[in-house]
Amino acid sequence: GAGVSQTPSNKVTEKGKYVELRCDPISGHTALYWYRQSLGQGPEFLIYFQGTGAADDSGLPNDRFFAVRPEGSVSTLKIQRTERGDSAVYLCASSPPQGGGTEAFFGQGTRLTVV
Amino acid sequence: AQSVSQHNHHVILSEAASLELGCNYSYGGTVNLFWYVQYPGQHLQLLLKYFSGDPLVKGIKGFEAEFIKSKFSFNLRKPSVQWSDTAEYFCAVKGGNNRKLIWGLGTSLAVNP
Numbered sequence: 001g002a003g004v005s006q007t008p009s010n011k012v013t014e015k016g017k018y019v020e021l022r023c024d025p026i027s028g029h030t031a032l033y034w035y036r037q038s039l040g041q042g043p044e045f046l047i048y049f050q051g052t053g054a055a056d057d058s059g060l061p062n063d064r065f066f067a068v069r070p071e072g073s074v075s076t077l078k079i080q081r082t083e084r085g086d087s088a089v090y091l092c093a094s095s096p097p098q099g100g101g102t103e104a105f106f107g108q109g110t111r112l113t114v115v
Numbered sequence: 116a117q118s119v120s121q122h123n124h125h126v127i128l129s130e131a132a133s134l135e136l137g138c139n140y141s142y143g144g145t146v147n148l149f150w151y152v153q154y155p156g157q158h159l160q161l162l163l164k165y166f167s168g169d170p171l172v173k174g175i176k177g178f179e180a181e182f183i184k185s186k187f188s189f190n191l192r193k194p195s196v197q198w199s200d201t202a203e204y205f206c207a208v209k210g211g212n213n214r215k216l217i218w219g220l221g222t223s224l225a226v227n228p
Contacts, residue, residue, distance in 0.1 A: 004158075040220070042119070042207075042221050044218070048214050103149065103164055106151075108158045
């Protein structure tokens with residue numbers, strides 16, 4: 001596709017349930033990022049992949065959050081035992097391999113609501 | 116720790132007015148600086164970026180920003196806004212060899228026709 005694709009666009013889940021959020025980056029982009037944006041806030045970094053490996057996962061809030069990118073393309077963000085405080089828009093971005101200054105291209109986000 | 120501060124949370128302007136949105140960052144080393152825009156219902160899009168060289172950078176849709184290293188600032192400007200500029204504007208910083216972006220809280224701009 002032409003841009004970063006995230007599915008689903010909206011997800012409502014009950015407290016305590018498990019959810020998976022999917023990100024399909026721009027073809028050829030080796031770097032993939034997950035951010036979380038709460039209402040009235042700027043995006044907050046969660047994790048960054050370079051290829052298949054998580055190069056920086058320092059933003060994951062706790063061990064309920066996990067992300068994978070097994071083939072270096074699509075990534076899945078997994079949240080276990082969801083809590084109401086996890087409600088936010090989860091943003092995925094990708095960037096090409098040209099270097100650290102390259103811009104990130106964002107998807108539309110997945111709005112997660114935990115009830 | 117790196118941080119980004121955007122001075123204005125909500126700005127209301129009339130069409131043709133000039134715009135300046137403030138952004139200050141906290142980081143001691145080399146930085147890359149970005150302004151992103153989010154139009155209603157759309158994803159974040161890059162307006163402009165600074166990596167090195169001329170501190171005055173020009174972006175899309177008539178926007179520009181000036182990097183003032185001594186002030187740790189990267190303010191966004193547009194001489195004459197349009198109704199279609201109504202959006203949320205975010206300043207972001209990437210420091211050193213880090214790949215992650217540190218974001219400000221955003222500024223909501225409403226332009227009245």
